[in-house]
Amino acid sequence: MCWVYVCGEEERELGRQQATGACPHCKGKVDMVDFECKRRFCFLPLCLLVKRKYICTLCARRLVLYS
Structure with missing residues (x-):
């Protein structure tokens, strides 16, 4: 029996x-x-x-906004 990875996710940048x-x-x-x-x-x-x-452009951290 062979298990194949069949799920995937692809990201593409639209704008900045x-x-x-x-x-x-x-x-x-x-x-x-x-x-x-x-x-x-x-x-x-x-x-x-x-x-x-x-x-952030300097430290490349992903920032999270809390409302």
């Missing part, structure tokens, strides 16, 4: 803009990055998501 504020760790500039995320099962697309992430 400078966000307001500064990084709380290093006080660097923050970029707002939009990603398109495709999830697949056996080469069939399951869903298409658009995600927004905030990333």
Whole structure:
């Protein structure tokens, strides 16, 4: 019996803009990055998501916003 990895996720960057504020760790500039995320099962697309992430340009940390 052979087990094959049949699930996958692919991310592609759509755009990048400078966000307001500064990084709380290093006080660097923050970029707002939009990603398109495709999830697949056996080469069939399951869903298409658009995600927004905030990333510091100096220390490359991913920042999380709490409301």
